[in-house]
Amino acid sequence: MGRQRKRVVTGEAPPPPRKDDKPSAFHRKEKKKKVDIGKVFINISIGLCIFSLIWFFYALYMRSSLAKRVVTLHPAAPVLDANSSSAKVSPERFWGSYRPQVYFGMKTRSPRSVVTGMMWMRQFTDFDINLRHTCEQGDRLQSYGWLMHDGTNFGVQEIRDNDFTLTTEFVKRMGGGHGGDWTWRITAKQHSSSPHAPVLSLMFYAAADTQGSLEAHVEEKTRLASITGSSEELGNFKITFRKPVTGEQSSAKYASYNYLKTLTPGLEKLTDIVKHSLNRRFVYSPSSGEKRHYIGVDVYRPPHHPNQQKPHDPRKESDFVVHQVTVQTPFQVEVLFESGSFSNRPNQLVGPILTQELDRRKAEFNAKFENTFRLESKGFNQANIKFAQAALSNMLGGMGYFYGQSVVQSVYNEYPLLYPEGALYTAVPSRSFFPRGFLWDEGFHQLLLSKWDPQVTQEAIAHWIDLMNIEGWIPREQILGDEARSKVPGEFIVQRNENANPPTLFLALQGLIGQLSANSDEKTFTFLQRLFPKLKTWFDWYNTTQTGPKPNSYRWRGRDKDTNLFLNPKTLTSGLDDYPRASHPSVDERHVDLHCWMAMSSGIMASVARLLGEPYEEYELTHNILSDNNLLDELHWSEQLRSYSDYGNHTQAVSLQQEKVYVPPGQPRHQFPVARLVRYVRKAPKLQFVNALGYVSLFPFLLHILQPDSSKLEQIFQDMRDPNKLWTPYGLRSLSKSDPLYMMRNTEHDAPYWRGAIWINVNYLAVRALHHYSTTEGPYQEKAAALYKELRTNIVNNVFKQYVETGYIWEQYNDSTGRGQGSHPFTGWSALTVLIMGEHY
Numbered sequence: 013m014g015r016q017r018k019r020v021v022t023g024e025a026p027p028p029p030r031k032d033d034k035p036s037a038f039h040r041k042e043k044k045k046k047v048d049i050g051k052v053f054i055n056i057s058i059g060l061c062i063f064s065l066i067w068f069f070y071a072l073y074m075r076s077s078l079a080k081r082v083v084t085l086h087p088a089a090p091v092l093d094a095n096s097s098s099a100k101v102s103p104e105r106f107w108g109s110y111r112p113q114v115y116f117g118m119k120t121r122s123p124r125s126v127v128t129g130m131m132w133m134r135q136f137t138d139f140d141i142n143l144r145h146t147c148e149q150g151d152r153l154q155s156y157g158w159l160m161h162d163g164t165n166f167g168v169q170e171i172r173d174n175d176f177t178l179t180t181e182f183v184k185r186m187g188g189g190h191g192g193d194w195t196w197r198i199t200a201k202q203h204s205s206s207p208h209a210p211v212l213s214l215m216f217y218a219a220a221d222t223q224g225s226l227e228a229h230v231e232e233k234t235r236l237a238s239i240t241g242s243s244e245e246l247g248n249f250k251i252t253f254r255k256p257v258t259g260e261q262s263s264a265k266y267a268s269y270n271y272l273k274t275l276t277p278g279l280e281k282l283t284d285i286v287k288h289s290l291n292r293r294f295v296y297s298p299s300s301g302e303k304r305h306y307i308g309v310d311v312y313r314p315p316h317h318p319n320q321q322k323p324h325d326p327r328k329e330s331d332f333v334v335h336q337v338t339v340q341t342p343f344q345v346e347v348l349f350e351s352g353s354f355s356n357r358p359n360q361l362v363g364p365i366l367t368q369e370l371d372r373r374k375a376e377f378n379a380k381f382e383n384t385f386r387l388e389s390k391g392f393n394q395a396n397i398k399f400a401q402a403a404l405s406n407m408l409g410g411m412g413y414f415y416g417q418s419v420v421q422s423v424y425n426e427y428p429l430l431y432p433e434g435a436l437y438t439a440v441p442s443r444s445f446f447p448r449g450f451l452w453d454e455g456f457h458q459l460l461l462s463k464w465d466p467q468v469t470q471e472a473i474a475h476w477i478d479l480m481n482i483e484g485w486i487p488r489e490q491i492l493g494d495e496a497r498s499k500v501p502g503e504f505i506v507q508r509n510e511n512a513n514p515p516t517l518f519l520a521l522q523g524l525i526g527q528l529s530a531n532s533d534e535k536t537f538t539f540l541q542r543l544f545p546k547l548k549t550w551f552d553w554y555n556t557t558q559t560g561p562k563p564n565s566y567r568w569r570g571r572d573k574d575t576n577l578f579l580n581p582k583t584l585t586s587g588l589d590d591y592p593r594a595s596h597p598s599v600d601e602r603h604v605d606l607h608c609w610m611a612m613s614s615g616i617m618a619s620v621a622r623l624l625g626e627p628y629e630e631y632e633l634t635h636n637i638l639s640d641n642n643l644l645d646e647l648h649w650s651e652q653l654r655s656y657s658d659y660g661n662h663t664q665a666v667s668l669q670q671e672k673v674y675v676p677p678g679q680p681r682h683q684f685p686v687a688r689l690v691r692y693v694r695k696a697p698k699l700q701f702v703n704a705l706g707y708v709s710l711f712p713f714l715l716h717i718l719q720p721d722s723s724k725l726e727q728i729f730q731d732m733r734d735p736n737k738l739w740t741p742y743g744l745r746s747l748s749k750s751d752p753l754y755m756m757r758n759t760e761h762d763a764p765y766w767r768g769a770i771w772i773n774v775n776y777l778a779v780r781a782l783h784h785y786s787t788t789e790g791p792y793q794e795k796a797a798a799l800y801k802e803l804r805t806n807i808v809n810n811v812f813k814q815y816v817e818t819g820y821i822w823e824q825y826n827d828s829t830g831r832g833q834g835s836h837p838f839t840g841w842s843a844l845t846v847l848i849m850g851e852h853y
Contacts, residue, residue: 091474097121106191110413113447155819158409188353226331236271248352270308275329385850406839416492441840449490455516456841484553488513511570594660601660611638650701665695706747720790742830773841
């Protein structure tokens with residue numbers, strides 16, 4: 013047998029494997045490993061791409077979804093039924109003086125109401141055209157306002173122009189299915205000091221608002237005898253213009269007549285259309301007197317600007333009809349509205365029948381007023397009572413019904429959006445300056461109105477709450493419709509959903525709960541049941557979006573961010589605008605007034621929930637925590653100031669100074685920017701108490717958060733009564749006289765607002781709180797009682813005195829002189845003087 017040969021390994025490469033040779037196991041594993049890693053990498057890459065795409069589209073969806081939330085209404089059933097304001101459901105409130113922005117006018121509580129109103133002007137004056145229509149402070153009327161108004165059936169208003177007085181009266185009569193009839197009576201008298209009897213032109217009008225039609229019926233060539241019309245809400249109707257007379261039983265007076273029939277794209281254009289239809293070609297020729305040319309409505313000619321292209325107005329045009337009567341004072345004229353569905357009308361509501369109905373309504377008003385407020389039994393004289401009646405009547409006569417869309421924006425919206433269309437039945441702060449709804453004002457308004465007519469309060473609160481979006485946010489300023497928007501500067505139109513306003517509607521709800529506890533009322537109970545789902549969301553929105561940096565602390569959002577131009581950046585959302593807060597806005601701020609609003613609101617939420625048999629323990633726990641005086645002291649008591657205070661990034665070393673603008677030598681000055689007043693900070697801010705003594709410092713006392721035996725009450729009473737701090741003979745000033753920012757301008761153009769002036773809403777809260785602590789057992793009971801009596805007397809005496817001297821109730825009062833100042837008439841919360849007089853708290 014031959015022997016097997018041994019394999020010899022040399023440096024040469026091994027021979028190539030045959031095709032049928034298999035690779036070794038090691039090589040197979042290496043190759044497989046490389047393939048697996050590649051596949052994993054590819055799979056991971058694909059997965060990451062898919063995940064990124066999913067995340068991208070999810071983020072887009074979420075942003076889109078979040079962007080839509082700001083304009084998505086709350087899903088709960090509306091508090092009010094859709095037809096709750098209709099003529100069939102609420103005929104007695106269907107027609108009303110729901111146009112507070114005009115001196116005299118009426119409309120229905122419906123989205124597209126036919127509106128009626130009156131304009132006037134004095135003829136043969138040295139002035140060009142002095143047409144009066146919308147309430148304007150620039151008109152400089154001696155006074156105007158409702159002397160009596162019951163909120164439903166009738167009203168009496170007096171308008172004192174330069175040398176004559178117009179008394180406007182209306183009364184309604186129920187009948188038919190469209191809100192019944194009404195009649196106006198306008199009485200004009202010259203002032204005794206006027207050397208000549210003025211000749212006036214009254215212009216009565218009716219205008220459709222995108223629906224319905226109006227037909228003019230002309231007699232004697234130029235006299236508009238009547239208007240007939242129809243609309244969805246009113247059916248058929250007729251408006252009759254009676255001839256002027258010297259008195260109720262007198263014969264007709266000489267008058268000249270004109271009329272206008274045209275179209276309008278919007279209600280905010282009515283004044284301009286009349287102005288651009290006026291012509292001097294008409295002759296006023298009484299039988300005993302010289303012939304004179306006067307100004308009358310003729311053909312409407314839109315203004316033409318040769319170098320400007322008229323912007324297209326896409327709105328549907330509507331009928332607009334004007335009846336002008338020109339007559340010398342004294343005279344009286346009546347306008348009669350008759351509903352076509354009022355089939356069994358006993359007689360026309362004119363002349364002596366109108367007088368009888370007005371007298372009956374006035375007697376009912378006087379009796380109800382005394383029964384409600386008991387001013388006569390409290391020793392007030394007739395002049396005081398007439399003033400109080402006017403204050404209440406102006407708030408009732410300032411109730412408006414608005415319909416339209418707010419303009420809103422959230423952080424998820426690049427541009428503002430239109431809010432869903434909605435209606436709002438609300439009081440307004442001022443017919444001339446703020447003829448629209450304000451959230452924190454409305455709570456104060458309803459404190460007074462709930463005493464007069466709880467049904468009005470329930471409807472107003474329901475309208476506000478039904479404007480809530482899915483987040484629980486309510487736009488704090490309601491600018492609904494073109495007519496309302498025309499009165500608002502552009503920078504205030506957009507409402508942002510992170511911004512709150514003091515939840516004062518809880519104050520009005522507190523009153524309704526008290527009334528319900530005293531008298532079992534099925535309607536109020538049902539109202540609260542329907543309100544509660546949205547009320548919970550509203551409270552939760554505050555309790556989540558307005559929280560502060562520490563547990564159980566709160567911070568207002570929406571402070572001004574341009575700190576360069578403001579001495580102290582405003583906090584409009586707090587309602588106290590330029591009241592001094594931390595000099596440098598930051599997330600570290602804690603606001604004591606908001607803390608107290610939340611303590612009060614949580615307590616009222618607990619009361620409502622308990623009353624309705626709903627879970628209340630969480631609200632009660634929140635109320636107990638926020639009302640804990642030790643927690644309040646820890647978060648807000650400043651030992652340095654010996655008062656409650658905000659906390660934040662703050663320095664007092666700030667001032668407004670003229671900025672320095674460098675102008676190179678030899679260069680003309682006008683080519684460089686105008687020097688502005690800008691803020692200079694002389695010392696860096698730090699986290700500390702703000703130490704501004706004023707209204708904000710009083711909130712633990714104002715909202716009854718302090719226990720009756722709290723030693724802090726003694727210090728608060730001392731500060732309140734100190735003339736160098738808050739006390740004046742006219743009420744409590746808003747900021748201590750010793751504060752560095754007392755009466756300091758906030759910008760070059762912003763005069764001090766909440767920096768010393770006396771505001772009646774906070775003074776009402778102070779009087780109310782003093783009454784509370786004076787009737788609650790505690791060591792400071794007697795001191796509270798003495799302060800209560802003194803402060804109540806000072807407020808009532810001064811507001812009444814200024815009304816007598818100026819003819820107006822004012823927005824605020826000067827802390828040095830007591831003089832009324834700001835917008836007027838301001839029969840929003842300044843009318844709370846009536847509650848102070850009647851001691852209704």
